[in-house]
Amino acid sequence: MTSPDRADLAALRPRLPSPVEEISDGRFGRHGIRLLLKRDDLIHPDLIGNKWRKLAPNLTAAAGRTVVTFGGAYSNHLRATAAAGRLLGLRTVGVVRGQELTDRPLNPSLARCAADGMRLHFVDRSTYRRKTEPETLAAILRAADTEDAYVVPEGGSNSLAVRGCRALGEELRARADVDVVALACGTGGTLAGLAAGLAPDQRALGIPVLKGGFLSTDVAALQERAFGGRRGDWSLDDRFHFGGYARVPAELDAFAEDFEHRHGLPVERLYVAKLLYGLVVLADEGAFPRGTTITAVVTGRPFP
Numbered sequence: 001m002t003s004p005d006r007a008d009l010a011a012l013r014p015r016l017p018s019p020v021e022e023i024s025d026g027r028f029g030r031h032g033i034r035l036l037l038k039r040d041d042l043i044h045p046d047l048i049g050n051k052w053r054k055l056a057p058n059l060t061a062a063a064g065r066t067v068v069t070f071g072g073a074y075s076n077h078l079r080a081t082a083a084a085g086r087l088l089g090l091r092t093v094g095v096v097r098g099q100e101l102t103d104r105p106l107n108p109s110l111a112r113c114a115a116d117g118m119r120l121h122f123v124d125r126s127t128y129r130r131k132t133e134p135e136t137l138a139a140i141l142r143a144a145d146t147e148d149a150y151v152v153p154e155g156g157s158n159s160l161a162v163r164g165c166r167a168l169g170e171e172l173r174a175r176a177d178v179d180v181v182a183l184a185c186g187t188g189g190t191l192a193g194l195a196a197g198l199a200p201d202q203r204a205l206g207i208p209v210l211k212g213g214f215l216s217t218d219v220a221a222l223q224e225r226a227f228g229g230r231r232g233d234w235s236l237d238d239r240f241h242f243g244g245y246a247r248v249p250a251e252l253d254a255f256a257e258d259f260e261h262r263h264g265l266p267v268e269r270l271y272v273a274k275l276l277y278g279l280v281v282l283a284d285e286g287a288f289p290r291g292t293t294i295t296a297v298v299t300g301r302p303f304p
Contacts, residue, residue, distance in 0.1 A: 009056055012087060014044050017171040020295065023263050031283050032290030037265070038172065038181070038297045046087060049299035050183075050190040051080035053168060054161035055152070059084055061160060062150035066091040068141065070131060070154040073101060074109045074246050076270070076300060077156050082118035092118045093146050095131070099124040108304055119144075157189025162226035165190045169197020169204070169232070172295060180205055180288065182279055183297035184271035185236070186245070188215050190299070192222040195232030203233040207278045209271055211241045240278035246270055252277060268300040 018040045028035045040049035047055060059067070067090055071078035078094045085092035094113055102122045106114060114120060121144040123131075130136040132153070141147045152158065168190065172178050181198060185191050185206040195204040208215045216236055223231050242252050248269045256273040260266060267273050275296055288294065 009059065009088075012044060012047070014047070014052055014056075015042055016167075018043050020172075020175075023265075025262065027280050028283050028294070031286070031288065032292075033283055033288050034177070034293040035279070036178070036293060036295040038168075038295050040168070041268075041298045041301045046083035047080050048076075048301060049297075050165060050168070051077065051156065051300075053165045053193070054156035054189055055080060055084055057160040057164040058150070058152050058156065058158070059088065059090070062090065064090070066093060066146055066149040067152060068093045068095065068144065068146050068149040069152040069156070070095045070097075070128070072097045072245070073107055074270070075154075076303070077154070078113050078118070079109060079116075079303070081152065081156075082113040082116035085118060086116040092116075093144055093149065094118045094120050095128075095140055095144065096120055096122045097125055097128040098122060112304070153187075155187030155189065157187040157192075157222060159222070159226040161189045162193040162196075162222050165193025166197040167193075168297065169194040169202075171197075172202070173197060173199045175295075177293045178202055178295050179292045181295045181297065182207065182275060183299060184209050184275040185215055185219075186210065186271070188219040189222055190297075191234060191236075192219045192226065192231075194297070195234035196223065196227055198232050200233075203235070206234065206236045207240050207275045208236060208238050209241055209245055209274050211238070211244045213238050237278060237282070240274045240281070242274060248273070255280075265298075266302050268298075268302050271300055272298055 021037045023035055025035055043052045069081050081092050099122050172181055180203055182205040185208045191206040220230055242249055252273055255277050256267040256269055259276055
């Protein structure tokens with residue numbers, strides 16, 4: 001196993017800064033709104049979008065140690081971490097929510113993790129909920145025989161990741177035509193970093209994909225740990241989670257198919273579809289003044 005340094009990560013040839021594309025969509029145009037897409041899905045074929053931005057600094061910090069991280073059975077973060085392990089020669093362990101999954105056939109997402117060399121360790125849901133408690137975390141690491149591992153939290157959101165995502169905002173900071181930068185949020189790390197990197201006259205809008213209304217507190221806490229306090233102008237709209245993570249009802253799927261047909265862009269359902277749907281609704285509600293330019297961050301692409 002190798003010890004990845006900055007040169008190793010550069011050898012993966014990420015496409016940075018990611019490109020920005022303007023699309024013409026009458027649902028925005030009729031309100032006098034321009035829509036740009038920040039194509040973070042094109043950064044790297046395996047470490048897609050915000051997964052690159054959050055994982056890269058953590059992989060450097062791991063310095064060759066086994067990387068342990070956490071996620072559900074359909075976690076994009078687990079797949080990205082497993083892919084990073086394969087590409088960099090790092091051992092990876094995924095702690096998966098749901099002890100009941102131990103004896104079941106792996107779903108396509110977890111099968112991809114395993115194929116990329118990730119060792120899967122299933123824990124019961126009660127223990128998983130307490131995984132950030134020091135005693136519980138220590139017990140999980142002992143049970144997985146990974147006590148000396150480098151731990152990356154669920155979704156990859158820690159101070160290193162937040163500071164890594166600041167570059168996303170910085171890539172858009174110089175564009176005078178960008179007023180609002182919007183993205184779908186899971187654990188909030190990307191939003192926390194993005195907002196810190198934007199210019200003072202730009203604002204960030206997060207669309208949570210989980211229900212519960214807890215994310216504002218989490219984003220503020222992430223910024224506190226990463227920067228010492230709140231940074232940037234950011235807000236959340238909690239109305240577009242469609243029932244929670246991995247919930248893709250027929251209405252959302254039909255919307256995504258229509259967007260794909262209109263623009264020839266594959267739309268990832270768990271995050272990106274909810275973001276784009278929310279922006280269409282907000283435009284119809286008059287949430288953005290005429291003349292506004294919105295940049296929607298495309299953080300992923302469909303799997304498989």
